[in-house]
Amino acid sequence: MRIRKLTLNGFRSYDRAEIAPESGLNLLYGANAAGKTNVLEAVFLCALGRSHRTSKDQEMIGHGLSGAYVGIEAETNTGLRTVEIKLRTGDAAAKNPKDRKQIFIDRQRADKAGDLMGVLNVVMFSPEDLALVKASPDVRRRFMDMELCQLRPAYYRKAAMYNAALRQRNALIKEAFSDPIDPEVLDMWNVQMARTGAEVMRARREFMDQLSTIASDVHRRLSGGREQLFAFYEPNIDFDERDAEYAIYDALAASAEEDIRRGFTTRGPHRDDIGIKLGETDVKVYGSQGQQRTAALSLKLSEIALIRDVVGESPVLLLDDVLSELDEERQKALMNSAFGCQCLLTATGVESAAKDKLAALFEVRDGNITKINR
Ligand SMILES: Nc1ncnc2c1ncn2[C@@H]1O[C@H](COP(=O)(O)OP(=O)(O)OP(=O)(O)O)[C@@H](O)[C@H]1O
Ligand SMILES: [Mg+2]
Known part of the structure; x- marks a missing residue:
């Protein structure tokens, strides 16, 4: 994929900018x-809707504006695509909450953010991503989810349905503090969470299986053949031996009493994690700072290869x-990927490691972006 034009209007510090x-x-x-x-945030917004x-x-x-606009024109393997996002605030948005974020794909208004998934493929890599390994589980769950949304557009809807069912179940459980709850209503949400959660868990497992093979290769290269990386899906509910839907349903039914006592749903894919080992050692707990950063880099670089494999571009x-943030060897690995x-x-500054490979140079200053002719 290649972005041909990016337009920003009233977006963050930009009144008007185009590159x-x-x-x-x-x-x-x-x-x-x-x-x-x-x-970069504007590009990410057009790819993932957030x-x-x-x-x-x-x-x-x-600041002080009632709306923002971001537009992207890109060449993709499905042809020339445009994605535009309009954000609104103030009276108009208050009247119609659906207008707070409007998404246009090829000039047509999309009714769901899910329609956007897979239209543009991007991989964002920021310093926080180097903390992926030592961060809390929700960061690793987001990593899986963001990738899955791009690799399998239908995943977005499945995950959204699971989260909606989870919110309903949590709301019901909170009510139980004051009033006894109807076991049939609770069961209905258990069924709904099991059905949608099973699809989330199966997709995550498949994704981690694919990513893991690539990540091991990348990590072996990055560590000069010294370290063997294993990254694997750690579901909150074990479903190795049985159907995921039944496994979730049983776990939810079994934990109902504890959930009511604690005031939230304690089991389910919303508490999944990724396990990361070097040989037999859990890197999250025992890894050195450098090992944790290298493992994170391996996982991020693997995303690029996986998107290439699955999406075909x-x-x-x-x-x-x-x-x-990276030493010379790791910079080189990143540039190769x-x-x-x-x-x-x-x-x-311009004195970056990538200097001699640059195709274009842009100076960013005071809300303006200027292309520098060289
Ligand atoms: N909603 C907004 N409206 C206007 N300006 C904003 C808004 N949000 C952020 N900014 C401004 O954008 C600027 C930060 O932009 P950005 O995070 O892109 O900087 P950066 O060039 O990446 O800096 P750094 O090198 O420190 O990462 C700040 O000056 C901030 O005040
Ligand atoms: Mg910045």
Whole structure:
């Protein structure tokens, strides 16, 4: 995939900006707070329908404005596609909440964020991703979910349905503090969670199986053949020997009493994790800082290969300030994996490791982006 044009209107620090990145490596450089990450965030928004750094869409609207617009034109293996997102706040948005975020795909209004999945493929890589291994489980769950949404567009809807059922079950359980609850209603949510949760768990298992093989290879190279990485799905409910739907249903039924006592649903894929080992050692607990960062890098780099395999085209890479965080050998590995991808890279200066490979150079300053002719 290749982005031909990116347009920002009232998005974060940009009144109006437009860039036409080249294929290959594009460096966006500028001082801290110049607006570099904002650009990558806008691209991520068009690919996944949300920001990578906030769950509050309205934060992305420029201060004092009533709306924001981001548009992307991209060449993909399904042809030339356009994705546009409009964010609204204030009276108009208050009247019709559906208008707070409007998504247009090839100029047609999409009614669900799910329609967006798979239209554009991007991999975002920021310094926080290097903490993937030592972060809390929700960060690793988000890692699986974001990837699955792009690899299998139907996953988005399944996960959303599971989360909706989970919210309903939690609401019911909270009621139990004051009133006895109807066991039939609870059972209905257990069934609903089991049905949708089973699809989430099966998809995650398959995804981790595929990713794991690639990640082991990548990690072996990164560690000079010294370390063997195993990354695997750690479901909160074991379903090795049986059907996932029954396994979840039984676990929910068995934990009902405890759930009511604790006030939330204690079992289910919303508490899944990824296990990461080097040989026999749990890297999350015992790994050195360097081992944890290298394992995280291996997992992220594997995403690129997996998207290439499954989708059949290279994703656009969004590399936010990561080169400065890596030593020379790891920078090289990253640049090798990026080979053949269009890449938007941010840095505070031009003296980055990628300097001699650049296809285009953009200076970011005071809410403006200027292409530098070389
Ligand atoms: N909704 C908004 N409206 C206007 N300006 C905003 C909004 N949100 C963020 N900003 C501004 O955007 C700037 C930060 O942009 P960004 O995070 O892209 O910087 P950066 O170039 O990536 O910096 P760094 O090198 O420190 O990562 C800040 O000046 C911030 O005040
Ligand atoms: Mg930044």
